[in-house]
Amino acid sequence: MQKDFLELIRRASCDLPADVIRAIKQGRNAEANGSPSRSALDDVIENCDLASRTSRPICQDTGTNIWYVHHPRSVSQMALTRDILAATRKATKLAYLRPNAVDSITGKNSGDNTGPGAPVIHFHEWSRKSLVADLLLKGGGSENVSAQYSLPNGAIGAGRDLEGIRRSVVDAVFNAQGKGCGPGIIGVGVGGDRATSMIEAKEQLFRLVNDKNPDPVLAKLEKTLHKQCNELGIGPMGFGGSTTVMGVKIGARHRLPASFFVSIAYLCWAARRASLSISGGVATYSQISQQAMKYKLPATAARKGR
Amino acid sequence: MIRIELPVSEKDIRKLKVGDEVSLHGTIVTARDAAHKLMVEEWPKFVEPLLKDGAIYHCGPVMKKTGKSWKAVAAGPTTSIREEPYEAAVMDHYKVRLIIGKGGMGPKTLKACKDVGAVYLHAVGGAAPLLADTVVRTKAVHLLDELGVPEAFWEFEVDGFKGIVTMDSHGKSLHSTLLRKSKKKRDAIIGL
Numbered sequence: 001m002q003k004d005f006l007e008l009i010r011r012a013s014c015d016l017p018a019d020v021i022r023a024i025k026q027g028r029n030a031e032a033n034g035s036p037s038r039s040a041l042d043d044v045i046e047n048c049d050l051a052s053r054t055s056r057p058i059c060q061d062t063g064t065n066i067w068y069v070h071h072p073r074s075v076s077q078m079a080l081t082r083d084i085l086a087a088t089r090k091a092t093k094l095a096y097l098r099p100n101a102v103d104s105i106t107g108k109n110s111g112d113n114t115g116p117g118a119p120v121i122h123f124h125e126w127s128r129k130s131l132v133a134d135l136l137l138k139g140g141g142s143e144n145v146s147a148q149y150s151l152p153n154g155a156i157g158a159g160r161d162l163e164g165i166r167r168s169v170v171d172a173v174f175n176a177q178g179k180g181c182g183p184g185i186i187g188v189g190v191g192g193d194r195a196t197s198m199i200e201a202k203e204q205l206f207r208l209v210n211d212k213n214p215d216p217v218l219a220k221l222e223k224t225l226h227k228q229c230n231e232l233g234i235g236p237m238g239f240g241g242s243t244t245v246m247g248v249k250i251g252a253r254h255r256l257p258a259s260f261f262v263s264i265a266y267l268c269w270a271a272r273r274a275s276l277s278i279s280g281g282v283a284t285y286s287q288i289s290q291q292a293m294k295y296k297l298p299a300t301a302a303r304k305g306r
Numbered sequence: 307m308i309r310i311e312l313p314v315s316e317k318d319i320r321k322l323k324v325g326d327e328v329s330l331h332g333t334i335v336t337a338r339d340a341a342h343k344l345m346v347e348e349w350p351k352f353v354e355p356l357l358k359d360g361a362i363y364h365c366g367p368v369m370k371k372t373g374k375s376w377k378a379v380a381a382g383p384t385t386s387i388r389e390e391p392y393e394a395a396v397m398d399h400y401k402v403r404l405i406i407g408k409g410g411m412g413p414k415t416l417k418a419c420k421d422v423g424a425v426y427l428h429a430v431g432g433a434a435p436l437l438a439d440t441v442v443r444t445k446a447v448h449l450l451d452e453l454g455v456p457e458a459f460w461e462f463e464v465d466g467f468k469g470i471v472t473m474d475s476h477g478k479s480l481h482s483t484l485l486r487k488s489k490k491k492r493d494a495i496i497g498l
Contacts (some may be wrong), residue, residue: 059380
């Protein structure tokens with residue numbers, strides 16, 4: 001499967017999903033003529049076209065490589081890991097990925113994107129016969145502005161309720177300013193422990209930008225937050241303007257009575273995700289991840305669904 | 307669009323104002339986290355001629371080696387604020403005229419822009435192949451083995467590298483203006 005995984009990495013790194021491009025174009029049209037924000041988004045659109053045509057990384061920071069592999073009972077996770085690591089090394093050689101894994105203690109770059117904790121691989125066994133691998137490349141600039149709130153939080157008057165979640169998200173997007181390469185997509189994880197709360201937030205980033213949360217309470221909060229984050233006026237790249245975020249996606253997990261975490265995973269405009277399905281030995285690629293299928297897809301995407 | 311040839315004089319840099327669109331022609335040198343730490347700890351001599359009246363680019367590129375020459379495959383800016391503790395001292399020591407990156411920098415760097423005579427140029431974050439294609443030649447690389455590909459000092463000859471001045475030598479910063487404005491909005495939206 002090494003060859004298929006390599007192609008998945010290439011697609012994730014070089015082809016921005018159509019729903020994201022559409023959202024960027026909408027943002028561009030919303031910015032004033034002749035403004036730096038509009039010109040920045042024009043460059044972004046041209047850049048994505050160039051990256052796709054020449055099979056080059058959309059962004060030089062090819063990010064944390066986050067894999068979700070859904071596999072049948074008969075498949076060995078050790079064999080899958082071996083193939084993912086081999087594909088990752090090859091992708092680095094071919095310059096689809098930048099050498100991006102650094103030993104935190106010695107400062108030495110491993111040179112091939114592998115090492116303790118790199119890449120990040122989540123396995124999920126299921127009862128189907130096919131294998132599905134979802135991949136997200138998440139840039140470091142946007143990771144650095146991601147945040148976690150432990151509620152209650154006195155500074156922003158956030159209690160353990162929907163209003164507290166709302167305040168936390170607005171505050172995090174404000175704090176990010178232009179440093180996360182906006183317009184961003186905001187994944188929110190509510191509940192869990194400190195680790196699983198952020199995992200939930202990152203899983204939200206696999207969703208399509210224009211989908212809808214089937215939970216009406218969360219759907220309403222997502223819509224409100226999308227509007228309010230844009231009212232901050234930070235705009236693309238922090239140049240000012242009306243497109244600060246392209247979407248807000250919220251998921252919740254059960255928590256301990258003692259804890260209430262709100263995790264905010266900021267994803268830069270270069271929302272590089274791709275998906276691979278292997279069924280009966282045949283590989284097919286898609287821009288719709290398995291995680292995205294749990295949500296209400298927009299009509300155009302649903303027709304093309306797996 | 308204002309055309310700037312590198313190296314550039316202090317006088318020409320002081321003419322630039324926040325909001326100016328600039329295209330660069332000449333040599334720019336990449337330096338990010340490890341390079342900045344190294345500069346302020348060791349003040350290496352080899353960077354002196356590279357940075358005098360020159361430009362530092364906050365960038366960790368994707369590079370491809372063919373034969374003996376290196377080609378920039380993807381080379382957009384990285385987040386600049388991480389260099390805030392070091393940049394003012396680096397600018398003063400080496401007399402750097404342009405800091406190129408994304409996301410803007412803080413008060414120490416803004417003051418250095420005023421004192422040294424320099425500007426901060428914001429490139430489009432993530433526009434990596436687009437910016438890489440303005441690199442017409444990789445002139446040299448320094449400390450590649452020690453620092454690795456993203457952190458090494460790459461000397462890029464560029465032709466038409468685009469950016470927008472967001473911090474100038476007159477004490478103005480688009481980033482602090484927007485921070486103030488958006489803080490008011492945040493307080494209103496949150497209800498503080």
